[in-house]
């Protein structure tokens with residue numbers, strides 16, 4: 001027996017033992033699998049130019065898309081408001097998936113409920129589910145607000161959220177004055193970032209209804225669908241506090257996805273309060289830090305009379321400069337010397353490491369704003385993005401990214417593949433390899449297939465722990481991104497130089 005109580009083997013080691021290897025080899029006799037040579041030949045063919053051309057002719061089949069469905073984004077947005085319970089009207093399997101998705105990324109609890117529509121609701125509509133669901137959620141989990149979104153089942157049968165919520169109130173499920181912001185979030189339109197946008201707009205529509213705007217000197221900031229919200233939101237708050245700016249973070253899940261382990265489970269923690277959300281209508285301007293992710297909300301905020309400053313992931317020197325200078329312009333507050341020093345330190349770090357970054361080529365995938373921020377940073381440090389895949393691309397993003405690439409000599413070789421998936425990216429990386437790949441954990445299969453090392457920046461990060469606790473925005477965040485990239489460059493260099501150039505000083 002390979003197991004011993006002195007050194008228990010988990011599955012990673014156990015199945016390498018001779019007994020298991022022998023067992024699996026004998027099992028093969030019943031599998032009728034193609035022979036090893038045929039597998040090798042087919043694998044090599046899938047990495048050829050011929051296969052790449054066939055692959056890019058796909059019209060109906062999607063393989064490994066780098067996007068999720070709308071309600072996932074709605075749940076993240078709702079989680080950022082104080083005492084707010086995300087409630088997804090529709091079938092419950094979706095909610096199990098949304099919660100486990102966030103659990104695995106943040107390694108934290110993720111609270112969200114469903115009203116569990118089943119076959120009868122698909123025929124007669126889900127009104128009874130809403131009436132009972134809201135009553136139960138309100139009584140059991142004692143939220144301050146319930147934010148309703150929809151699964152695709154509820155969308156296909158055309159359930160009317162506004163009417164259902166009003167009926168639930170009339171039937172006494174929840175008090176008449178209790179806030180139930182809602183958004184239709186059909187999964188067959190857009191992606192998780194569209195759902196985030198719809199929910200944020202729904203939230204502000206509810207909070208700002210019936211108010212007259214009295215302009216103040218405060219600003220609102222929204223981070224969009226951000227897997228780094230824990231580290232990033234804290235960094236944004238730190239920088240704005242250093243500037244002495246009066247601000248409100250619209251949707252702030254940085255506490256609820258980072259509660260302490262001190263013996264008490266916190267279902268709700270932190271977040272934008274109802275009062276702050278209501279008062280946010282008076283702000284002078286709203287900063288959307290992932291503007292492609294929140295375009296509809298931006299339009300809504302403009303109609304309320306506010307200026308909207310749309311940015312796209314302030315990663316690195318140029319993008320952070322733009323953010324802080326815009327904040328300074330809008331509020332009249334100068335950028336303090338302490339932040340200027342942080343900037344100088346990031347510039348210093350880039351200059352120290354520039355020789356290792358210059359000319360390195362990168363494949364990238366992710367959400368539009370994430371990719372825009374990363375490309376902007378790569379160009380800034382003299383690296384060369386090459387294959388850029390954005391499954392949930394938009395026309396505005398395509399135009400903006402192409403303009404960004406054209407403005408830099410380091411962007412000349414880059415090409416955006418809008419609407420493509422990770423199986424497309426596999427063909428690109430197999431036929432025209434790059435030095436590195438940047439993306440979420442899903443990129444590890446590309447790394448294994450093509451040998452191109454993966455730098456994990458994106459959402460979701462399932463197979464590494466705690467990255468989300470550290471910012472990627474601001475000068476400090478830029479430093480983190482720089483170190484992530486450099487660490488991988490140096491690891492690969494050390495692996496590849498066993499003899500003469502295995503230097504202790506790099």
Ligand code: SF4
Nearest residue numbers: 069094097151152187
């Ligand atoms: S695609 Fe539809 S069924 Fe699947 S998780 Fe999203 S809402 Fe649920």
